[in-house]
Amino acid sequence: MPPTGNDNTLRPEMSSSERRSGHRATSTQPLCLQLPVDPIAPSVARHRVRRWLAASCWPSGQLEDIILAVSEAVSNAIEHAYLDGQFPEVVALNGEIEVAPGGQRRVTVIVRDHGRWRPPPIDDENRRRGIPLMRACVDTVTIGRPDDDRAGTSVVLRSRAVPSADDPALDHPRAVPSDRGDTTG
Amino acid sequence: MAICGPPVRVLGRHWPLPALDASSRAEDHAGVTRWIRPSTEVAVGDRYGGRVHEPGVGDPDSDLGAGRGPAAEQLVRITTGRVVHAEGEALVVTVAGEIDVLTVARLREAVAAGFDELPDGAALVIDLTDVTFLGSAGLQALVDATRAARRWREPVRIVVDHTRPVVRPIELAGLDDVLALFHTVDQAIRSSS
Numbered sequence: 532m533p534p535t536g537n538d539n540t541l542r543p544e545m546s547s548s549e550r551r552s553g554h555r556a557t558s559t560q561p562l563c564l565q566l567p568v569d570p571i572a573p574s575v576a577r578h579r580v581r582r583w584l585a586a587s588c589w590p591s592g593q594l595e596d597i598i599l600a601v602s603e604a605v606s607n608a609i610e611h612a613y614l615d616g617q618f619p620e621v622v623a624l625n626g627e628i629e630v631a632p633g634g635q636r637r638v639t640v641i642v643r644d645h646g647r648w649r650p651p652p653i654d655d656e657n658r659r660r661g662i663p664l665m666r667a668c669v670d671t672v673t674i675g676r677p678d679d680d681r682a683g684t685s686v687v688l689r690s691r692a693v694p695s696a697d698d699p700a701l702d703h704p705r706a707v708p709s710d711r712g713d714t715t716g
Numbered sequence: 717m718a719i720c721g722p723p724v725r726v727l728g729r730h731w732p733l734p735a736l737d738a739s740s741r742a743e744d745h746a747g748v749t750r751w752i753r754p755s756t757e758v759a760v761g762d763r764y765g766g767r768v769h770e771p772g773v774g775d776p777d778s779d780l781g782a783g784r785g786p787a788a789e790q791l792v793r794i795t796t797g798r799v800v801h802a803e804g805e806a807l808v809v810t811v812a813g814e815i816d817v818l819t820v821a822r823l824r825e826a827v828a829a830g831f832d833e834l835p836d837g838a839a840l841v842i843d844l845t846d847v848t849f850l851g852s853a854g855l856q857a858l859v860d861a862t863r864a865a866r867r868w869r870e871p872v873r874i875v876v877d878h879t880r881p882v883v884r885p886i887e888l889a890g891l892d893d894v895l896a897l898f899h900t901v902d903q904a905i906r907s908s909s
Contacts (some may be wrong), residue, residue: 574818596884599888602851660856
């Protein structure tokens, strides 16, 4: 999914009525968010991505991993903005689900800030921890910058493949957003 | 973290903690004496009056409106209690909710306060059983607490139960060998003997 290049485009995600009407299985609706440059942004992103993927019956273990990766990416993005001292208006988050011919699905989430590009830190242990965490949670993490140095940094997260929403192996009709009591395998 | 926004409104009483007195003493059915401070809740996230400002999205027509946004979920609750066992004593910092860049400062404050008032010979236990999200900021706080404990020769033990939102990031970050992890608070306290 290429970046749209238009940060002000805002497409609403599916409403609950749309979900009820049966469009949820394909969930072709992309997710577009403009997040405030504020420490509350990661929690907003987690909440929205969770709801978006839960509506597509994403397997809960994969869903949690994607949410962790997204949260780290957004945390880095707002930190970029703060370090720049420019307080740009928003961090853009775009999510899209792709369905392969066999029905396998992947989600791609792009998080873009508008801070100046800066190389990965070598002296900040906390930020050093975030990027490997992202890489462990999804299939690929691409951290890039556009040619224009002022156009910000983008982080592209591409998830591992999961079965089709109609796959009987997915016996959870709806990925459970509950965080409690879920044991690790 | 270098991230610091405008001051977050804090609900309830917070650090420094009130002194323990006889009224806060309670015994549970196992005969374990606990001192509980009733008013140590710290809630974060109502900075927007219960709403999250999401430009273009947080208008009343969106389903984020009317106070139903994630701000209500963006809570961390931290309580500290003293637990006395026949086999050991501990100050238990119990954390519930999400630990991320917004809330991690509360965890750091609670742990620092715990170190400050740790009785001689007692362990500091951080109970994460009810934590629903743990990001790298929270992991770093746990690593820092562990290092501080090592420096001061006071053990800090972390209770993670089996909850995936806590165990998964610890494992992914390779910290399961670094942090002293236990399944229950009782195990954490008993390990001192």
